[in-house]
Amino acid sequence: MTRPTASLLFGTGLCKTYGSTRALEDVSFHIRAGEIVAVMGPSGSGKSTLLQCAAGILAPDSGRIVYDGRDVVAMSDAERSALRRRDFGFVFQFGQLVPELTCLENVALPLRLEGVARRPAEARAAQWMERLEVSDVAGKRPGEASGGQGQRVAIARGLVHHPRVVFADEPTGALDSLNGERVLQLLVRAAVDEGVAVVLVTHETRVAAYAHREIVVRDGRVRDTEQVS
Amino acid sequence: MTRWARDLGLGLRLACSGGRDAWIRTALTAVGVGIGVMMLLAAASLPAMQQARRDRLNARDAAFIANDELTPGPNTMLAKLVDMTVLGIAVRGVLIKPDGPNPPTPPGVSTLPPAGAMVVSPALAELLSSPAGELLKPRLPYRTVGRIDAAGLTGPGEYAFYAGDSRLTDDVAAQGSAVGGARIDHFGVHPPASVLLAPILLLLTLVIVVVLLVPIAIFVGAAIRFGDERRDRRLAAIRLLGADAAMTRRIAAGEALLAAALGVAVGGLLFIAGLPFVDRVGLASLSFFPADVRPGTLYSALIALGVPAAAVAVTQLALRRVIIEPLGVVRRAVATKRRRLWWRILLPIAGAAMLLSAANSTSADGPLIAAGMILTLVGVATLLPWLVQAAVRGLGGGGRLPWQLAVRRLQAHSASSSRVVNGVAVAAAGAIVLQMLLTAATGLSTISTGVDITRTQANAGGTPTAGLDAGAVQSRFAATDGVRGAYVTTNYDGTIGDQTVTVQVADCPTLRAMAGVERCSDGDTFIVSRPRDTETLPYRPGQRLTVGAAHWTLPATTQIVVMNGDELLPGILTTPAGFPRSITAQSSVMAYLSVDPNTPDAADHVRNTAFALGLEPRFLTTTAVSASFQSIQRWLTVAAIVVLLLIGLSLLVSTVEQLSQQRKLLAALVAVGARRSTLSWSVFWQTAIPMALGIALACFAGLGVGALILTVAGQPVRFGWAGVSAILAGAAAVTLLTTALSLPVLWRLLRPEGLRAE
Numbered sequence: 001m002t003r004p005t006a007s008l009l010f011g012t013g014l015c016k017t018y019g020s021t022r023a024l025e026d027v028s029f030h031i032r033a034g035e036i037v038a039v040m041g042p043s044g045s046g047k048s049t050l051l052q053c054a055a056g057i058l059a060p061d062s063g064r065i066v067y068d069g070r071d072v073v074a075m076s077d078a079e080r081s082a083l084r085r086r087d088f089g090f091v092f093q094f095g096q097l098v099p100e101l102t103c104l105e106n107v108a109l110p111l112r113l114e115g116v117a118r119r120p121a122e123a124r125a126a127q128w129m130e131r132l133e134v135s136d137v138a139g140k141r142p143g144e145a146s147g148g149q150g151q152r153v154a155i156a157r158g159l160v161h162h163p164r165v166v167f168a169d170e171p172t173g174a175l176d177s178l179n180g181e182r183v184l185q186l187l188v189r190a191a192v193d194e195g196v197a198v199v200l201v202t203h204e205t206r207v208a209a210y211a212h213r214e215i216v217v218r219d220g221r222v223r224d225t226e227q228v229s
Numbered sequence: 230m231t232r233w234a235r236d237l238g239l240g241l242r243l244a245c246s247g248g249r250d251a252w253i254r255t256a257l258t259a260v261g262v263g264i265g266v267m268m269l270l271a272a273a274s275l276p277a278m279q280q281a282r283r284d285r286l287n288a289r290d291a292a293f294i295a296n297d298e299l300t301p302g303p304n305t306m307l308a309k310l311v312d313m314t315v316l317g318i319a320v321r322g323v324l325i326k327p328d329g330p331n332p333p334t335p336p337g338v339s340t341l342p343p344a345g346a347m348v349v350s351p352a353l354a355e356l357l358s359s360p361a362g363e364l365l366k367p368r369l370p371y372r373t374v375g376r377i378d379a380a381g382l383t384g385p386g387e388y389a390f391y392a393g394d395s396r397l398t399d400d401v402a403a404q405g406s407a408v409g410g411a412r413i414d415h416f417g418v419h420p421p422a423s424v425l426l427a428p429i430l431l432l433l434t435l436v437i438v439v440v441l442l443v444p445i446a447i448f449v450g451a452a453i454r455f456g457d458e459r460r461d462r463r464l465a466a467i468r469l470l471g472a473d474a475a476m477t478r479r480i481a482a483g484e485a486l487l488a489a490a491l492g493v494a495v496g497g498l499l500f501i502a503g504l505p506f507v508d509r510v511g512l513a514s515l516s517f518f519p520a521d522v523r524p525g526t527l528y529s530a531l532i533a534l535g536v537p538a539a540a541v542a543v544t545q546l547a548l549r550r551v552i553i554e555p556l557g558v559v560r561r562a563v564a565t566k567r568r569r570l571w572w573r574i575l576l577p578i579a580g581a582a583m584l585l586s587a588a589n590s591t592s593a594d595g596p597l598i599a600a601g602m603i604l605t606l607v608g609v610a611t612l613l614p615w616l617v618q619a620a621v622r623g624l625g626g627g628g629r630l631p632w633q634l635a636v637r638r639l640q641a642h643s644a645s646s647s648r649v650v651n652g653v654a655v656a657a658a659g660a661i662v663l664q665m666l667l668t669a670a671t672g673l674s675t676i677s678t679g680v681d682i683t684r685t686q687a688n689a690g691g692t693p694t695a696g697l698d699a700g701a702v703q704s705r706f707a708a709t710d711g712v713r714g715a716y717v718t719t720n721y722d723g724t725i726g727d728q729t730v731t732v733q734v735a736d737c738p739t740l741r742a743m744a745g746v747e748r749c750s751d752g753d754t755f756i757v758s759r760p761r762d763t764e765t766l767p768y769r770p771g772q773r774l775t776v777g778a779a780h781w782t783l784p785a786t787t788q789i790v791v792m793n794g795d796e797l798l799p800g801i802l803t804t805p806a807g808f809p810r811s812i813t814a815q816s817s818v819m820a821y822l823s824v825d826p827n828t829p830d831a832a833d834h835v836r837n838t839a840f841a842l843g844l845e846p847r848f849l850t851t852t853a854v855s856a857s858f859q860s861i862q863r864w865l866t867v868a869a870i871v872v873l874l875l876i877g878l879s880l881l882v883s884t885v886e887q888l889s890q891q892r893k894l895l896a897a898l899v900a901v902g903a904r905r906s907t908l909s910w911s912v913f914w915q916t917a918i919p920m921a922l923g924i925a926l927a928c929f930a931g932l933g934v935g936a937l938i939l940t941v942a943g944q945p946v947r948f949g950w951a952g953v954s955a956i957l958a959g960a961a962a963v964t965l966l967t968t969a970l971s972l973p974v975l976w977r978l979l980r981p982e983g984l985r986a987e
Contacts (some may be wrong), residue, residue: 052645057900085902112630113903141641157901184810 008033008197009054009165014063016049016220023049024060025220031165036188036198038211043203046220048169051201055088055167056080068164085113089158091151091187093170097142103153104129104138110161128156132186138167148179155187165197172207184210236476240483243463254460255484259452259491261882264537265449266496267503272442273528274521281521282383288336289381290418291411299412303329307397309410315365315833320353322369328412335416337381347371347392350382364830367837377517385508386516433526438552443606443659446539446654453540460484478548482541487590489540493533500524575610577930584937598941602662602934609658609923609930614647616926617919624918631907635914647919653964654923660967661953662938663907669944684742686826687717687835689844690819699735699818702842706820709838711831714823717802719816720742723776723801728767731800732776733819734808739758743821744802748788752806754787757799768801777814786899880967883914885974892978899979912975913968920964928953 010030016023023046031037031054040163041047052058054065056072065072068086072080084090089110097106104208107125131133132152137145145153151171158166172180188210191198200211208214216223244255291308299305311322325341334341342348347369349357354373356362356782371392382389397410464477504519526531536681583601622641693702699717706715718733737749744757758766772789773780783801792799820839824831832848839846888895898908932953936946 019341055900081899081902081904084900084901088902090897090901092897095899096894098634098637098898100641101634102637105633105637109630110901112633113901113907118627118633 008035009065009067011054011060011065012063014050014053014060014065016046016058016060022220024053024083027063027217027220027222029054029215029222031197031199032139033164033193034192034197035213036191037213038214039199039201039217040205040208040214041203041217045217047201047203047217049165050215050217051169051199055090055165056083085110086161087164089161089163089166091154091158091166091168091171093173094120097150097154097157098130099142100143101135102139103145103149106142106153107156107160109157114161125156125160126207128160129153131190132156141182146179147175148183151175151179151183152186153191155183156186159190159194159196162194163196165199166191167201169201170203171200172204173203177206180204180207233479234475236479240485241487242482244482244484244487251463255488255491257882257886258488258690259495260537262449262453262489262492262540263495263499264878265445266493266532267499268445269442269449269532269536270496270500270524270529271522272445273532273945274526277523277525278521281518285336285380286462288417289417289842291413293787295732299414301328301399301412302414304331304333305329305412305414306332307399307410308413309394309905311409313365313836314367315356315368315836316361316830318356318388320365320390322389323391324394324397324410325391328393331411333415335381335391336907337377337379338375338404340375341390342371342374342393344393344395345371345612346374347390348377349377350377350387352386353388353390356388364833364837379520382518384516385518392499406528426632443603443610443652445657447610447655449536449539450543455488456522478545481544482547485540486537489537489793492540493536494534496536568618570615573608573611573615574642576611577605580604580606580608581933581937584934584941587941593897602938605930605934606655606659606662607790609926610651613651613654613919615928617643617647617922619920620922627870629910631910632914634908634911635918638911639917639918643919647923648918650880650916650923650964653880653920654927656876658923658928658934659932660959661928662935664953665932665935665946665948668947669939684823685821686824687822687832687846687848688819689822689835689839689842689846690720690817691844692815692817694841694843697842698798701816702820702844702882703825705838706822706835710834711820711825711828712835712838713825714742716821718743718802718819718821720774720798720819721812721814721816723774723781725768725772725774730774731766731798732774732808733798733800733802734805737804740802740804742790744790746788746802749804751804754784754801754807756783756789756805757802757813758788758789759792759799773802773897776812779812779814781809781812796970818844877963877967880916880964884912884967886916888912888971888975888978895975895978905976905979908979909972909975911964912971916964916968920961924961 007030012028014024014027018062027046027050029037029050036096037045040049045060049058053060054185056065056067056075059073063073067083072083075083090096097103098109101109104122107129108116108118108121111121111124116124126135126138127182132155134145134152134156137149137153142150142153151174155168155171158168166187168187175183184207187198190196198211200207202208244251245763297443306325306327306964308326309324311324313320313322323335326344327341338348340348354376357365357369357373369390369392371390371394377389377391379385399412412587445798460481464481493759504522507522508515512689580601580603583597583604587597587601608722609651621643624636624640627633683846689706699719703715706712706717709715713810716735716739718735718739721732721734723730723732737751737753740746740749740755744755746753746755756766756770766789768774768783770783773782784807787801790802822835828834838845895908932948935948940944
């Protein structure tokens with residue numbers, strides 16, 4: 001595996017509360033280009049909030065997030081949307097695929113959002129589906145594919161536009177262990193091949209085995225960061 | 230039974246104790262159902278409102294016909310209707326002159342006004358105190374001494390007065406209906422047993438009722454399904470705890486019952502709360518007193534029981550498409566399963582068959598036609614989901630991303646979008662039917678008056694105020710604002726044998742202008758005839774006329790002219806020098822007036838001059854529309870506004886509801902960087918595509934039903950395309966407007982925070 005070097009994305013002093021609940025409290029992190037980082041912690045510890053803040057989905061109450069030298073918190077909504085569209089990819093626990101679109105159209109969606117015409121977008125999407133071994137469900141709707149196939153479609157969607165960081169929130173949480181292993185293998189291999197950094201939110205320790213590094217979150221605080229390999 | 234009660238009770242408890250979400254859902258449904266119930270109560274009040282209006286009209290009316298048996302007495306009076314118009318507003322006036330100390334008092338008037346005074350309705354009082362009242366004051370030279378209260382008015386917006394006028398003479402009683410007056414000893418008439426509407430007008434009324442009620446039913450149906458996804462998830466959780474499928478249905482029924490019962494209560498409260506404001510809402514010449522807006526016990530009971538029953542039925546029907554399992558909710562894959570056409574097409578076919586059968590029967594069968602129309606219009610609602618599904622299946626997923634997202638969503642979930650536009654489609658179809666019937670009814674209810682208005686557009690006749698002759702009348706009218714030309718004749722009533730004849734005396738310029746006489750010099754006499762009467766004229770040159778007590782032999786030189794216009798009465802025309810000076814009989818004058826349509830308020834200036842001269846003005850039109858038809862047109866305006874408001878609300882609420890159901894997906898799309906404009910356009914297309922299909926179907930059904938009904942009524946089928954286009958544009962505008970209003974909600978939902986599940 002290629003070892004990561006300089007920080008591509010980092011956050012310092014992040015705080016976020018929901019009503020009276022403190023989800024993040026003075027959290028700092030950094031992600032290097034091409035690095036695979038597992039964000040670990042029990043349910044409700046604040047790891048998903050950390051991911052969403054890091055990805056520019058949620059704005060922290062305080063603190064700073066910098067991506068490639070740019071202050072994400074200071075960006076306008078449109079700039080953050082463009083950043084997520086171009087530089088970031090996402091894989092959610094339940095895929096969050098658009099149920100009405102076919103799997104192929106779902107994979108092509110990030111490209112279509114960027115203005116790529118339908119045919120070239122779907123051609124590139126088809127390549128990614130082949131790479132993730134889900135070509136057979138290309139014409140089906142997500143509801144007609146199995147859970148494992150759906151997550152692989154979601155991974156293809158998260159990587160099709162060549163992002164620099166993929167945020168994966170419990171990508172195997174809804175899968176059985178066999179399918180989960182397979183999905184993780186495919187995600188990590190594709191990310192490494194493409195040189196994409198992956199932020200992997202999970203509460204499963206076995207998932208951490210695929211990461212270069214772990215960030216452990218408990219009660220809204222980062223307890224420790226350790227090298228896995 | 231106990232189990233039923235227990236499950237229904239659990240549903241009721243879940244609806245009110247299921248936390249904030251459950252309350253919001255129950256409240257939304259209650260408000261939606263409440264609005265529908267309010268509309269139903271308002272619709273149910275229409276018969277009572279119409280009856281109250283009719284009762285008031287009858288109670289204040291009087292038999293304005295000559296009544297020789299009624300002699301002046303202590304309890305009689307002379308009364309004369311003097312309806313007038315100012316700025317296009319109709320004002321009802323009655324002049325009165327008591328014969329004795331105990332004259333009858335009209336409803337709404339506590340004390341009769343003395344001579345020179347009047348009592349007025351509140352609306353007229355307001356008008357008189359406004360700048361516009363200045364145009365009316367010259368015709369109402371009475372001081373105001375009181376008000377007419379509700380009992381004497383058809384509505385709070387009616388303009389009316391009773392004025393004491395000592396100038397009324399016994400002639401009023403003698404001439405009776407000819408001058409709109411009579412000697413009376415009471416107010417109030419016994420109306421005919423029933424006023425039968427012409428068959429086509431009856432059909433028109435039926436269509437209005439159907440077009441009004443169907444969208445309300447659709448709206449209530451949509452309101453009952455608010456938030457049903459969340460309810461289904463809740464039911465799945467209950468299944469996990471051991472409830473079977475039948476129990477979940479009963480629990481769902483309990484939830485629906487509570488929401489609908491609350492809706493009935495909300496609707497009742499909204500209805501009661503709105504009553505005080507009813508008198509502030511006036512449309513055209515229609516206005517209503519709050520006390521008249523009574524839905525009646527039977528209708529109220531039907532609504533109070535029917536709406537909750539319908540709520541349970543709709544819920545059970547909706548649950549047919551959902552399989553609630555302990556581990557979640559599965560919606561039947563309607564996208565992959567084609568909707569069946571056969572039962573959907575049965576309704577419009579049955580409706581058309583009923584209409585055709587009515588067309589073939591010898592007499593118009595009201596219930597059959599009404600049932601046929603209802604089935605066909607409801608058929609539009611049942612056909613639309615099939616049509617939308619079939620059409621979007623063929624659209625493919627090409628095109629720009631918003632289009633693709635919309636088409637794909639419609640392919641998967643066309644039912645909800647179809648529901649959204651069903652109301653529009655039914656209303657538009659009904660409106661097209663109405664438009665066609667109105668076009669036909671206009672032809673039937675508009676009577677050609679046969680009047681040529683190219684030269685003069687108004688006249689004013691009668692016996693002028695003492696001391697004024699034709700010349701003075703002519704000068705006064707000529708000096709009136711907006712009068713381009715005035716021609717005045719002095720008229721005498723004469724007889725030839727047992728034939729009555731009018732002798733009209735005027736100068737040559739008038740005769741040339743009004744009768745088309747080419748050669749005329751003072752002293753000439755003419756017999757004027759309508760073209761069809763020329764051969765059968767009862768009077769000829771040389772015949773002797775009796776005018777009053779004098780006699781006059783028509784000169785041998787009398788020419789017969791065929792009148793080239795309809796303004797003048799046929800009879801004898803003569804110039805001043807040709808008319809014997811020995812005749813001193815009572816005369817009247819008739820002024821023929823050319824009115825400039827571009828002069829503001831010209832008509833009111835003419836009316837004021839006529840009033841000052843003691844003449845009765847009349848404005849000529851080429852057509853006259855029957856009173857029943859005008860009444861239907863007024864009701865139609867009210868119904869159209871109500872339905873448009875309801876459809877707009879229905880669309881808005883349904884669209885917002887659909888968007889809320891997609892909250893998580895929308896948040897995920899935003900998370901991956903989707904633009905707001907992309908999703909906004911997608912929402913627009915999701916509404917616009919079914920709407921376009923709905924309108925197309927509405928056109929087809931509306932024109933078809935309209936053609937059938939016209940055939941039933943034995944009328945030629947004519948399509949009023951301009952009207953149809955206007956209705957379609959209106960329906961489209963309502964949809965576009967409500968889509969625009971739903972965008973703020975969409976944008977609020979397009980926040981990535983929606984992803985947060987913990």
